[in-house]
Amino acid sequence: MQLVQEQKCFGGRQIRYRHDSHTLNCGMQFSVFLPPQAEQGPVPAVYWLSGLTCTDENFSSKAGAQRVAAMLGLALIIPDTSPRGDGVADDPEGAYDLGLGAGFYVNATQAPWNKHYHMYDYVLSELPALVESELPLNGKRAISGHSMGGHGALVLALRNPERFVSVSAFAPISNPTDCPWGHKALSAYLGEDQAAWAEYDASLLLKAKGSSLPMLVDQGEADNFLAEQLRPQALQAAAEEAGAELELRLQPGYDHSYYFIASFIEDHLRFHARHLGA
């Protein structure tokens, strides 16, 4: 784990690291915010999964999350959205919603994606093991994300409730087996077996398995992707059917951008802090 850049921010440290990922079979960058409290001892962490086309930089520079994390004593762990580098497969037409910047937090089983695209395992196991061995983290984790990253956060938490104390999402792709983004990505990465897709669909997982995890979801009502791609109603219906603890908030007038995320990130971090004991 090699330090690329460190910048002081709200009394804490905004840091970018580079490391060789054995899970992804390539070099990766990620960002971390360590709050001032980490100088005194280990702190809990909120993992943030970003959306299509993003790197670790978008959330770091645009969400205003460090201010709140510094108040609450939370670390932020911010991975990239796909494997990267010269040998990594990309969509032949350079589409924004497949390949680089669009890993969808799955373990790909289909060529050419299966050589590198194992973002599910990377975020679930390799990255936490790495940062928890190298940084002042106490091993308590919450997870959140935006759009494709909201999908990733929900799926990771629903399948691994012992790993996270709480999960939240902004405008998540809530039911990817039933939307164009999800169809395209899941068929490419996982092939045509829809049983495999179901393991990466938060609404289907919640309906099938239920969950006792606290879940908070914000969705802008002026989000252009709401009806066709995001479908939070499917998640809500699944939560009701399963008796799960989902708070879905529809926010009038907000779109899909970081202005929306910035407006509500404080609520999300306070929600996680309560469950993390921060």
Added chain:
Amino acid sequence: MQLVQEQKCFGGRQIRYRHDSHTLNCGMQFSVFLPPQAEQGPVPAVYWLSGLTCTDENFSSKAGAQRVAAMLGLALIIPDTSPRGDGVADDPEGAYDLGLGAGFYVNATQAPWNKHYHMYDYVLSELPALVESELPLNGKRAISGHSMGGHGALVLALRNPERFVSVSAFAPISNPTDCPWGHKALSAYLGEDQAAWAEYDASLLLKAKGSSLPMLVDQGEADNFLAEQLRPQALQAAAEEAGAELELRLQPGYDHSYYFIASFIEDHLRFHARHLGA
């Protein structure tokens, strides 16, 4: 004044406009944040001048200023950093510190710059007249900025104290007649007559004319440009000599980036709000 984009943010409106500037002799974009209070009636405005290479977008997306502006009932007016467009002169070598993105908030007198580079008049007169006629603003103004924009804010306020109630800056180019960035820009835009340069040097202006304006300046001590380009000591010495009301805060560990600005923007907006009666 044509609306390009509008996005809800912290209950207010983040808006990008386009207009034909007669001062700059080209089409210009700028951004505005209107706080929720502007729905009820006119509000005061803080003008933000950005640094080298920036557009109106950097501050809008990275500073986290809307959260505070929404609390305090302040509008934010965020111009671009130079004239733009096909006919606008640029540095022949595409340097980042001259030409496009580097207008230095002066009225250029030298060819080829004098055809469009009148950012001083644009920010001082045309832009306020435009937004105050079209938007719910009460005509009270404060001004702030970063680096080249900190220079611009200080110069505009020191030369026009009747136009602004307060001025602040992050890492301003405090003494441009005596640093490489300033030498390069002022000689290009104004020619070799150094008496003309002095009209755009905050330290010389303050020393010569004094000021009763409240001034707040933050400077990161880990800023790579501090010693060679920024020279806040010159501003401080001028303030002491003139008996002016400058609070200069040296912030240990902070660099020149938006992480530094985000960390202290709340202090600056609260400072301006007090003087704006917000």
